[in-house]
Amino acid sequence: MEKNEQKKNEQELLTVTSGDMFQPYDWSVGLFGSRFLAELRDNKKIYGIKCPKCGKVYVPPRKICGSCYVAMDEFVPLSDEGEVYVCTIVHFGFVDPETGKQRPVPYGYAFIKLDGADTCLTHFVNSTDPEKFKVGARVKAVFEEKRKGSIADIKHFDIID
């Protein structure tokens, strides 16, 4: 009995690896999401959408104001500059589920309140210096040369002073 216990404890414990699983999706972004991304791609313009009831300007645009539960349709142009609302500098490594590869670190990540918007765009900020990259810092969008109609058409935000 004791011997069996011993054997059980020494038994190797196996795992089975999934392999390089990859499941591509085609996510619909809807009428408003499409218009937002097309403006970003074609004109380097960032648009928000305004609630007819509470007046809140949301970015990215979506159809419904959740708080008022009413439909929105008034697109409003936003500045490509804004303020860091909250931020962090990511140092730890992890698998990016979009690529299956390690996300390059460190990188700056922030919620950015663009001038004219009431909600934040979440994006990369091109700084890993906690002295400069902090709550309240002013930032400006940097666009990719070749744009494809995704949020990554904004390469990142630069800190401006």
Next chain:
Amino acid sequence: MGKRVAVVGFGQTKGRSSRKDVNGQELINEAVVTALQDAELTIRDIDAIVIGNMDHFEGINYVDTWSVEGAGGVMKPIFKVTTGGTTGTTVAMSAYYHVASGMFDRVLAIGWEKNSESDTTGAIITAFDPVWERPNLGGAVAGLAIEASKYMSNYGVTERDGARVAVRERLHALNNPYAHLHQEWMKGIPVDQLVDLIVGSEQNVMLAYPLRMSDMCPRTDGAAAAVFASEDVAEKIAPIPAWVLSTVNRHNFALAGDVDMDRNTTMAKASKKAFEKAGIKEPLKEIDVCELYLPYSYAGLKWMEDYGFCEYGEGPKLLWDGVTDMDGELPVNPSGGVMSSNAIGATALIRVGEAATQVMGKAGTRQVPKDVNIAFATGFGGCYWADVMILGRRKPA
């Protein structure tokens, strides 16, 4: 108003960083067997099962059917509920609603996770919007670090304040045989000195500024199960049932960028409503013990303000005054909390189970040194949303 409902049994596995000796179903089974033993019931006594986890963590999409043998659900009604970090409290709430409806007398709530089976951060990111958020999100660690950035900026809170929360949680964990982290080296060292050691340690690496390793919860493999019973049978099962006095949940936004980071508004609204329903007017005085889902250090400061235990900006004072220590006026997380064990799908159910265990007087070495009439448990997840449950010794009117 439905039937009155109580927790009459609870079981959990010991948190570990990896349980390669069991698969998911077997891990679930361990917790269920322990909960049934605690309630002195058999699986035949169970009328229905509610189960949940973060299904993208193990890559198993239909955990309710996949785990039916481990869960004890063969030929029984079984329902999957999964809400991210709040999963554990949501399965508890769902079990409560099942019993309160009068249609089931004894319902088993199960939460579990094998965090070791995937990259936690990579898995968490898939819970967020694929178009707008995934490309830049850094998982829960980054999602919490940004909240810390705002709180620290608003109130001038320091790294030492955060470390003091970590010290409380890890010291409490030393009393809990089920806790994943047992930092034995901390024993016997004064709190101030522990804070200095943590803040000054080079091994305490930066994860996402300003959060270092000591500020975060671990990744844990573990499972938990709780038995909810109706007023018709609860007192026959348990000598001291832990009655559900109230339970509330609140969600606000779908996109993280919409969330107000000045306050944790869902937690504030949910607890205010739950206190009101339970007739609690002065939470700090009336609640005897808390098991709060505090996934990182600064939550132990800011969210205490949102629960209404102190004024805005007073979280650090409440903490440093020792109010939330084991022998304080309001002991928080005698179990060591989420920062000492975090098998995510089980985590919030462990808060409910630990709170119930305190009410039942069965918490052993982590039982708080006073009468527990009211215990407060919370769950936290996703886009800053909140579940709360209040348990009590007195049967509700």
